[in-house]
Amino acid sequence: MIKRRGLRDIATGQRAQRRGLPQSRQQAISDLARLEQEKTRLQRELEIWQANQQRTEQRLALVDARLAQLQPVLGLHAAPPAQPAPPERLDAAGWGTFALEY
Amino acid sequence: MTTALPRSAEPRTVLAIRPSATFVETSAVQALAERAMAYLQAGYPMHFRGPAGTGKTTLAMHVAARLERPVMLMVGDEELSTSDLVGGQNGYRYRRVEDRFIHSVLKYEEDAVQRWVDNRLTVACRQGFTLVYDEFTRSRPEANNVLLTVLEEGVLVLPRGGQQESYIKVHPEFRVIFTSNPQEYAGVHAAQDALSDRLVTIDLDYYDRATEIEIVATQSGMAVEQAANVADIVRDFRDAQCYDQTPTLRASIMIARVSAQQGYTPARHDTRFVQVCLDVLESKTAASSANRERRAQQRELLLSIITSHSGR
Structure with a gap:
């Protein structure tokens, strides 16, 4: 009986990334196409994320500016900008050290 | 929303150990x-x-x-x-998620899991x-x-x-x-x-005489000849077996350090030095009424040892 090939036989993008190197040229071309498509999709997703981040930052700046205008009207003082915490003294690959002399 | 977790209780500090200036490597x-x-x-x-x-x-x-x-x-x-x-389970990690993906639907998810700390x-x-x-x-x-x-x-x-x-x-x-x-x-x-x-x-056993003298001298700042007197007094007392707790190198260092700091002479004629020796070494025998006679003998022994090493 001849096995009919169908959609289930086409490697998904995930499968194409995880399995070993394909043995046949047909498989290799199929995987290449899948992975190129996946790469394009991820690049587009990244562009959207970056655009969203920029837009959110712009909106946040506008909100901050408006807050700064409103707070004096209501007699409120703007909260001082948060100071970054001083870096912890680390050593031994990210560990704090306690010197001990014997 | 996820609640802020307390700082991890895992040991995040390690010891960086190094020899002190008074460490003696004989x-x-x-x-x-x-x-x-x-x-x-x-x-x-x-x-x-x-x-x-x-x-x-x-x-x-x-x-x-x-x-x-x-x-x-x-x-x-x-x-x-x-x-x-x-390590063990130390506290809980509490998580609450408010999902407003559809503005008219408010969905809460809450779960609490135990937190493992190494x-x-x-x-x-x-x-x-x-x-x-x-x-x-x-x-x-x-x-x-x-x-x-x-x-x-x-x-x-x-x-x-x-x-x-x-x-x-x-x-x-x-x-x-x-x-x-x-x-x-x-x-x-x-x-x-x-x-x-x-x-x-x-x-490990008690160190040899030369090592003890060097350690006592370095740890106390006393001259080597004087440190030798102190170390010999304690070593002889240890050999006499007339105690409940073995007098160790720590006793030698105690006597030498106090004597050096206070300017006492490690000799029988300096009563202050003798008193330090008695304070440190007499306590090695349990103080009880039953031990009174033994402590008197021990004191005599100690004085004779101090005389033999530092009576000159």
């Missing part, structure tokens, strides 16, 4: 350290065993420093349990640190059972539960140095054979 100390290093470099855990005041802990620190790895220090205790070595043995096994387990026989033997697979199979078996892994492969640079006092009778347990069999044990 040929005897050097020989012991080199013997121990040979076993540690071959992957065996070391065990320094000896009575109080023989320098077990200092030697363990010295050897650990020579390994040039971060050190974690643990001290054996009756109350210590397995979880104090490996303790020193686990951290040392993971990171390949050196673990100094001081006076390990003060812990109950069952608390130390977890060390058996660590030292033999190189696997740390964790209690199963929650999301943490059940087994940890011990880092190849992980080393353990144990110390214990076999003569101590208060608050100690016998080490189980299974554990003792996995350790390389070096028995």
